[in-house]
Amino acid sequence: MTNAGASSTPSTPPPLDLAKLAEWRQMDVEGEPSFLAELLKAFKEEAPGLVEGIRTAAQTNDAHKLRQSAHSLKGGSGNLGAVRLADLCAELEKMGRNGALEGAAPLAAQVELEYQRALQALETEINRNAG
Amino acid sequence: MTILIVDDSLSQRLLLVSILKSAGYTDLATAETAASAFQKLSLTGPLSGPPNGALPSVNLILMDISMPDMDGIEACRRLKASERLKDIPVIMVTASTAPDDLQLAFDAGAIDYITKPLKRVELLARVRSSLRLKQEMDRRKAREAELVEVNQRLEETLRSLDEKHRLLQAEQEKSERLLLNVLPKPIADRLKQGQSVIADSFPSATVLFADIVDFTRLAAHAPAGEIVALLNDIFSRFDRLAEKHGLEKIKTIGDAYMLVGGLPTPRPDHAEAVAEMALDMRTVLFGHTRQTGGLLSIRVGIHTGPVIAGVIGTKRFIYDLWGDTVNIASRMESLGAADGIQVSEATYQVLCDKYVFEPRGKVNVKGKGEMVTYLLQGRKQAALAAQP
Numbered sequence: 001m002t003n004a005g006a007s008s009t010p011s012t013p014p015p016l017d018l019a020k021l022a023e024w025r026q027m028d029v030e031g032e033p034s035f036l037a038e039l040l041k042a043f044k045e046e047a048p049g050l051v052e053g054i055r056t057a058a059q060t061n062d063a064h065k066l067r068q069s070a071h072s073l074k075g076g077s078g079n080l081g082a083v084r085l086a087d088l089c090a091e092l093e094k095m096g097r098n099g100a101l102e103g104a105a106p107l108a109a110q111v112e113l114e115y116q117r118a119l120q121a122l123e124t125e126i127n128r129n130a131g
Numbered sequence: 132m133t134i135l136i137v138d139d140s141l142s143q144r145l146l147l148v149s150i151l152k153s154a155g156y157t158d159l160a161t162a163e164t165a166a167s168a169f170q171k172l173s174l175t176g177p178l179s180g181p182p183n184g185a186l187p188s189v190n191l192i193l194m195d196i197s198m199p200d201m202d203g204i205e206a207c208r209r210l211k212a213s214e215r216l217k218d219i220p221v222i223m224v225t226a227s228t229a230p231d232d233l234q235l236a237f238d239a240g241a242i243d244y245i246t247k248p249l250k251r252v253e254l255l256a257r258v259r260s261s262l263r264l265k266q267e268m269d270r271r272k273a274r275e276a277e278l279v280e281v282n283q284r285l286e287e288t289l290r291s292l293d294e295k296h297r298l299l300q301a302e303q304e305k306s307e308r309l310l311l312n313v314l315p316k317p318i319a320d321r322l323k324q325g326q327s328v329i330a331d332s333f334p335s336a337t338v339l340f341a342d343i344v345d346f347t348r349l350a351a352h353a354p355a356g357e358i359v360a361l362l363n364d365i366f367s368r369f370d371r372l373a374e375k376h377g378l379e380k381i382k383t384i385g386d387a388y389m390l391v392g393g394l395p396t397p398r399p400d401h402a403e404a405v406a407e408m409a410l411d412m413r414t415v416l417f418g419h420t421r422q423t424g425g426l427l428s429i430r431v432g433i434h435t436g437p438v439i440a441g442v443i444g445t446k447r448f449i450y451d452l453w454g455d456t457v458n459i460a461s462r463m464e465s466l467g468a469a470d471g472i473q474v475s476e477a478t479y480q481v482l483c484d485k486y487v488f489e490p491r492g493k494v495n496v497k498g499k500g501e502m503v504t505y506l507l508q509g510r511k512q513a514a515l516a517a518q519p
Binding site: 020023024026027029035038039042043045046068071072074075076078079080081086090 | 139140141142143145146149150153197199226247248249250251
């Protein structure tokens with residue numbers, strides 16, 4: 001598995017699971033818009049709200065909302081192979097489920113960061129292949 | 132053949148739709164919430180039949196297990212509680228593979244599950260197998276319904292066949308009785324087997340004609356009803372006698388009675404049986420003579436020879452006799468005497484050892500010339516004694 005993230009170091013896990021992206025690329029039909037691009041577009045539509053939801057839930061100690069938002073973002077990022085983002089979301093979801101929100105705020109901030117990095121990596125990856 | 136996708140995440144829905152489309156599943160519907168899915172399935176609508184606006188035939192539901200309002204487990208439970216929708220298989224889409232979560236899904240009635248992040252091959256394999264299962268179940272259900280219907284139709288047909296068969300049998304029995312009234316059984320059997328013309332040649336049979344003497348004169352004096360009743364009484368006795376002696380009544384012609392011995396089942400002693408019959412017939416008439424004040428007597432003629440017997444024609448079945456033997460027997464009667472049993476030489480030759488005859492000399496038979504005839508008197512005592 002190659003590291004597609006521009007700024008990552010060998011010690012941190014790569015932001016993208018390229019095998020997942022390759023799986024979706026198989027579904028591309030000649031002459032139609034890239035499926036991966038479509039999927040990313042949908043993700044970009046729903047993700048900001050979820051990232052925002054995680055941030056406010058962590059601030060306001062809303063365990064239920066944290067759990068839901070983290071779960072949804074986990075699903076979307078997992079489908080796009082954004083494994084690191086998905087892992088962070090899983091951790092937050094667990095916190096929400098357990099009602100133990102200590103340390104949720106810094107994790108939420110990490111989610112925001114990781115979301116941006118994943119987006120960048122995804123766009124780079126998609127454009128690289130489109131080109 | 133619709134697949135309904137229920138998931139709150141847009142990208143998840145897009146992914147599911149795209150994967151399924153890429154595999155050739157084109158009939159897809161999506162819902163963001165369980166409530167919206169129920170609306171599409173008209174779960175809240177009338178229970179019988181798919182109501183207006185409902186998806187006509189959803190064959191599979193892909194249900195996200197974790198949704199904000201009502202989760203997939205509860206949604207699945209409600210679907211399975213609906214008589215109309217419970218047969219639609221539900222595949223749970225879940226992020227958790229914890230045994231407890233999966234147990235919950237299966238307890239709610241899910242047929243299978245698929246884990247997130249989705250893998251195309253896995254999703255398609257599970258969708259395919261669930262659809263196949265559903266199709267197989269539908270086929271079986273349809274076949275069961277078909278079998279039930281076929282069975283019902285069969286039972287109805289059998290019932291009506293039974294009834295028809297019963298009616299047919301009753302008809303057959305009736306016509307059989309009628310047929311046996313006019314025809315000897317072996318002859319009726321052959322006609323039933325499809326033989327249209329029966330004409331059997333018998334080398335030797337004995338034909339008897341009996342005529343009630345002076346019946347015409349009696350008829351002129353008595354009311355018609357009484358005459359017919361009298362004739363019916365006499366002939367009925369003759370019929371019983373014929374049966375007793377194993378002889379075949381051929382027909383009655385006015386006040387004449389015709390029968391034959393040795394037909395249709397041949398027997399060697401037909402002349403003797405006919406002689407016994409003639410003597411009995413005379414006894415019957417003696418009884419009646421006393422009743423009617425000596426007005427009635429009988430004239431009998433018998434001849435033995437070859438005859439043709441059979442049924443000709445299709446309209447009025449009658450077992451009849453043809454041949455010279457019949458004509459001669461008739462002449463024996465018409466040229467005979469009141470209370471006399473006149474037999475031909477041929478019959479005499481057969482019977483002379485056992486019966487007493489009085490020679491009558493030569494009689495002029497029309498078309499035959501002169502014939503020697505005899506009058507049967509009765510059984511020889513020696514012969515009677517020799518009888519067992």
